[in-house]
Amino acid sequence: MMRQGQNKKSRLQDAAKDVIHERGYERTRITDIAERAGVDAGSVYYYFKTKESFGTAVIDSLAKHYSALLEQAGLQPGPRKRINAFIQMVMDKRVLLAQHGCPVGGLCSELRKTAETVDLAQRASEVFREILDWLERQLRELGKAKDARILAEHVLCVLQGAALLAHSFDNPRHLQTQGRRLQRLILNL
Amino acid sequence: MMRQGQNKKSRLQDAAKDVIHERGYERTRITDIAERAGVDAGSVYYYFKTKESFGTAVIDSLAKHYSALLEQAGLQPGPRKRINAFIQMVMDKRVLLAQHGCPVGGLCSELRKTAETVDLAQRASEVFREILDWLERQLRELGKAKDARILAEHVLCVLQGAALLAHSFDNPRHLQTQGRRLQRLILNL
DNA sequence: GTCTATATGTGGATAGAC
DNA sequence: GTCTATCCACATATAGAC
Numbered sequence: 001m002m003r004q005g006q007n008k009k010s011r012l013q014d015a016a017k018d019v020i021h022e023r024g025y026e027r028t029r030i031t032d033i034a035e036r037a038g039v040d041a042g043s044v045y046y047y048f049k050t051k052e053s054f055g056t057a058v059i060d061s062l063a064k065h066y067s068a069l070l071e072q073a074g075l076q077p078g079p080r081k082r083i084n085a086f087i088q089m090v091m092d093k094r095v096l097l098a099q100h101g102c103p104v105g106g107l108c109s110e111l112r113k114t115a116e117t118v119d120l121a122q123r124a125s126e127v128f129r130e131i132l133d134w135l136e137r138q139l140r141e142l143g144k145a146k147d148a149r150i151l152a153e154h155v156l157c158v159l160q161g162a163a164l165l166a167h168s169f170d171n172p173r174h175l176q177t178q179g180r181r182l183q184r185l186i187l188n189l
Numbered sequence: 190m191m192r193q194g195q196n197k198k199s200r201l202q203d204a205a206k207d208v209i210h211e212r213g214y215e216r217t218r219i220t221d222i223a224e225r226a227g228v229d230a231g232s233v234y235y236y237f238k239t240k241e242s243f244g245t246a247v248i249d250s251l252a253k254h255y256s257a258l259l260e261q262a263g264l265q266p267g268p269r270k271r272i273n274a275f276i277q278m279v280m281d282k283r284v285l286l287a288q289h290g291c292p293v294g295g296l297c298s299e300l301r302k303t304a305e306t307v308d309l310a311q312r313a314s315e316v317f318r319e320i321l322d323w324l325e326r327q328l329r330e331l332g333k334a335k336d337a338r339i340l341a342e343h344v345l346c347v348l349q350g351a352a353l354l355a356h357s358f359d360n361p362r363h364l365q366t367q368g369r370r371l372q373r374l375i376l377n378l
Numbered sequence: 379g380t381c382t383a384t385a386t387g388t389g390g391a392t393a394g395a396c
Numbered sequence: 397g398t399c400t401a402t403c404c405a406c407a408t409a410t411a412g413a414c
Contacts, residue, residue, distance in 0.1 A: 005379070024302045026215040029407060042381045045409065101298050108357040109290050109298050113213045125357040150366050153354060157367055160353050161346025168297040168314040177339050178346050197397090218389060231399045240390065 009047045011037040016054045017061050021103040024110055025055060025117070055111075055120045062103055063127050070134045079138035083155070084183045086135075090159050091179040094172035101167035104128065105160050132156060142189055151189075158182050198236045200226040205243045206250050210292040213299055214244060214306070244300075244309045251292055252316050259323045268327035272344070273372045275324075279348050280368040283361035290356035293317065294349050321345060331378055340378075347371050 015037035019028045030051060034041040048054050073085040090097070100106070104127045111121035135152035144151055162178035165171075204226035208217045219240060223230040237243050262274040279286070289295070293316045300310035324341035333340055351367035354360075 008379090022302065024215070024299060026213070027303050030409090031407080040381060042383095043379075046379065049409090051408065100302060105353055105357075106298055106302075109295055109353060110213060112356055112359070113211060113289060113295075114216050121357070128354065128357055150370065153351075153363060154347070154367060154370060157350025157354060157363070158343070158346050159350070161348070161350035162342075164294055164298060164349050164353070165317065165342060165346060167301055168294075168310070168317055170301070174342060174346070178343060181339065181343060219391090220389080229399060231401095232397075234391065235397065238391090 005047070008037070008039055008043070012039055012044065012047055012054075013057045013061060015039075017058045017103070020054070020058050021100050021106070025107060025120075026110065030054075052117075052120065055107075055117075056123060059107065059120065059123045059127070062107075062124070063130070066104070066127050066131060070131065074134075079141040080186055080189070083135065083138050083186050087155070087159070087179050087183050087186070090163075091175055094166065094175035094179075097163045097175060098166040098170055098172040102160060102163040105163060128156065139189075144189065155182060155186075197226070197228055197232070201228055201233065201236055201243075202246045202250060204228075206247045206292070209243070209247050210289050210295070214296060214309075215299065219243075241306075241309065244296075244306075245312060248296065248309065248312045248316070251296075251313070252319070255293070255316050255320060259320065263323075268330040269375055269378070272324065272327050272375050276344070276348070276368050276372050276375070279352075280364055283355065283364035283368075286352045286364060287355040287359055287361040291349060291352040294352060317345065328378075333378065344371060344375075 012033060016028075016033045019032050019036050022028075023032065030044055031041045033054065034044045048057070069089055070086065073082050073089065076082045076085045104124055107124040108121055108128070111117040111124065132149070132152050135155055136148045139148035139151050158178050159175075159182070162174045166174040201222060205217075205222045208221050208225050211217075212221065219233055220230045222243065223233045237246070258278055259275065262271050262278065265271045265274045293313055296313040297310055297317070300306040300313065321338075321341050324344055325337045328337035328340050347367050348364075348371070351363045355363040
């Protein structure tokens, strides 16, 4: 019988995703995660042997999350609407993004910097890769074969830059204005 | 007689700027900085009472650095050339930026997240503010009064996003391609 | 599976001799 | 001004009783 166990494990994983997003990887303590999950601090190591295993769990969870977003945006008719739906999804999270930054970008930027955490960073950057591939596919459908990749990278750059500025100034406006600008660009493509 | 003192202090400040850029604020130890500066670890606290004081010193140093860059770019004849000179300066640092990310963006993103370090993050974001103001002034000279601010933000977003992608994938190419794209945009304005 | 107690290691910071 | 020794707080992780 591990019913309760699975429940606690997923509660810990969800809590880790939130707390690490809010505080960054390095500054979140295992006890922070336990507290957020409502799990006794002593029990944590039964589910996650190391702090790093929390990191991979969180990144895998983010990967799934963005996969689902892309899949949902893919339901729109036509590549323009699909791309703009994705941009809109990011804009809709602008308040949260201004508060804590982009969870993927934050992890990439924090974890790339040190040898002990590069593998985590690499795993996180795969989320970017998947988004870029998806965007590129949509742009190819639009007949932008020649510079589909660079355009895809442009879209992600603007979104990530806007998230960073919004976070730095604690102001969601940047995501609003740059997102709109981006949507206009896509429509005129 | 504080000749040697001033020397050591500035060596520590320079070392801090480099090491914090490379490892991030949280993961750099005071001893890392001392070692890099070639200063005995015990002497450090004579010059910098706390780790936070290293943070402010580094940010002030970055602020001066970017001020100087903007001033130099400002020597170009005409706002288009001035903006593109600044973009070029960023592109010229693409290898370093891919290795360790943008020092300003990295600090903003890392330090915003926790109450103990928000003041440092705020100070760091002032560097962004200065760049945005400078860009906006150039764009106004170009007659873009109506959306000069949003265009300025767009330029910084693309550069920061490109730096983040370059860092995440450890590949300076993103700064190259997005920088070029941005320069073309400015010329066609 | 859960919780208490604790080991272990580390990093920021201080006291004080020189 | 410089360096040694050390304090202290804290965070990851383990051992082991229940």
